Amino acid sequence: MRALGEAIRDAFLIDPGACTVNHGSYGATPRAVLAEQDRWRGVMEAQTSRFFNRVLPGALREAAARLAAYVGAAAEDLAFVPNATTGVNAVLRSLALVPGDEILMLSHVYGAVRNTARYVAQQTGARLVEAALPWPRPDAAEMVASVGAAITPRTRIAVLDHITSPSAVVVPIAEMVALCHARDVRVLVDGAHAPGHVALDVGAIGADWYTGNAHKWLFAPKGCAFLHARREAQAGLHPAVISHGLGRGFVAEFDWTGTIDPTAYLAIGTALDFHASLGGTALMARNTLLAAEASARLAARLGTETGHGNGIGGAMATVRVPGSATAEVALALRGRLMDAGCDAPVHALGGALWLRISAQAYNAAADFERLGDILQGVL
Ligand SMILES: Cc1ncc(COP(=O)(O)O)c(C=O)c1O
Incomplete structure (x- = not known):
């Protein structure tokens, strides 16, 4: 498999200064695909x-x-x-x-x-x-x-x-x-x-x-x-x-x-072709592992838990964040993250607040450490 994470980021137009950990909402299109x-x-x-x-x-x-x-x-x-x-x-x-x-x-x-x-x-x-x-x-x-x-x-x-x-x-x-x-x-x-x-x-x-x-x-x-x-x-x-x-x-x-x-x-x-060139099924497995590890690490930092287990996870994962579980609080937290240069959806589910992360080819563990820093600052 090709080197991923930072090594592949330039294949996209992603702002290098932003903390991009929400591929799930709108994706990111590679330069080669935009050229076609x-x-x-x-x-x-x-x-x-x-x-x-x-x-x-x-x-x-x-x-x-x-x-x-x-x-x-x-x-x-x-x-x-x-x-x-x-x-x-x-x-x-x-x-x-x-x-x-x-x-x-x-x-x-x-x-x-x-x-x-x-x-x-x-x-x-x-x-x-x-x-x-x-x-x-x-x-x-x-x-x-x-x-x-x-x-x-x-x-x-x-x-x-x-x-x-x-x-x-x-x-x-x-x-x-x-x-x-x-x-x-x-x-x-x-x-x-x-x-x-x-x-x-x-x-x-x-x-x-x-x-x-x-x-x-x-x-x-x-x-x-x-x-x-x-x-x-x-x-x-x-x-x-x-x-x-x-x-x-x-x-x-x-x-x-x-x-x-x-x-x-x-x-x-x-x-x-681009997806296949990054590994295809191997890329999906790598992203799933990265999301699982990153969400577990974030949960440990926050002293909370992940929403996953039982083999139901993919390249997106959720982490419980402290705070009262209302739609308004969830929206406000996402807004504060966005103001701080990062985006991750937050939802009130089952009486708690849950933050969703996405792991795509251009992500590496360091992105989620940065998200953790921003999140802890915002909280
Ligand atoms: C489960 C689900 N259904 C539908 C949509 C809508 O996708 P789109 O905006 O591309 O129509 C989304 C978007 O995130 C989604 O998560």
Whole structure:
């Protein structure tokens, strides 16, 4: 594996003066990937009509095929979307729900996804139900059981995070999907954090729909994500934006949703190559180890605990921080960290405050020592 940490930082545009330990929120795009995106911008702007009519349709499908092969899917079942939020909106807003139907989510669901479900519930008379994720240090079997306990005869869809946002838990997603299917519940997996973070095989997970971001852990430019729909789950599915492709099938509907800059999608091959050049699965394992060690060290410094254990961690980890566990206190602490030159999300979970760290290729143990210094100063 190539030398990582400080040795690789110059491959990114990251401010050397900042304490960058929050890859999970928005990712960081390597210079090489941005250069490939720029190259495509040049092709686009040289002859826009030719690009959109003649070049883009084929180039988009080629890019989709590369990404599909990486995530274990067939290219014709995968379409690009600008972000996971858009993927979630497409699925939830395509459902024909009736009053009393239930939308099941994990209690650690991402706020924007909860809002989307709430909006759909308001429009249709459906109800939101949350499965309480055990916390901290959840056990895989307990997590699956909490989903099972929340399913009722009215559950129409389960929206399950592959990796939770506030708590950074890698959930036993295949087991949860199997359980939901056994109980006749369709599943949308929100894999916003999964591609490039954990080994991903969308086909093996078997969800009806899976959306994931390439712009977080897979090094793609911002605005590069995908929606996968199993063949049987494509009927009745429409993008959040309706355009020329209406009624012409999954690929036609999703490949054109109006004029946008699609160059983030077209740079996916370079992003995948970059990820592989840093080790691919070895990089993911290295990041997971770094996050585990760094969170344990931070917890020791603070005299607290980590949220992880039981093998449910990935390249993000959480540490309990002292303070009263309200959303306002969490937001204020994150603000003070940002003022001090560092960013790390803080959430109130299970009666305590939890700080999330991310370990990506450009990070090393020293970054988290610096975070610890800043955090102790701020606290
Ligand atoms: C679990 C989860 N879902 C969805 C999203 C939304 O991602 P995006 O802003 O790329 O749509 C995030 C973002 O962090 C997330 O953590």
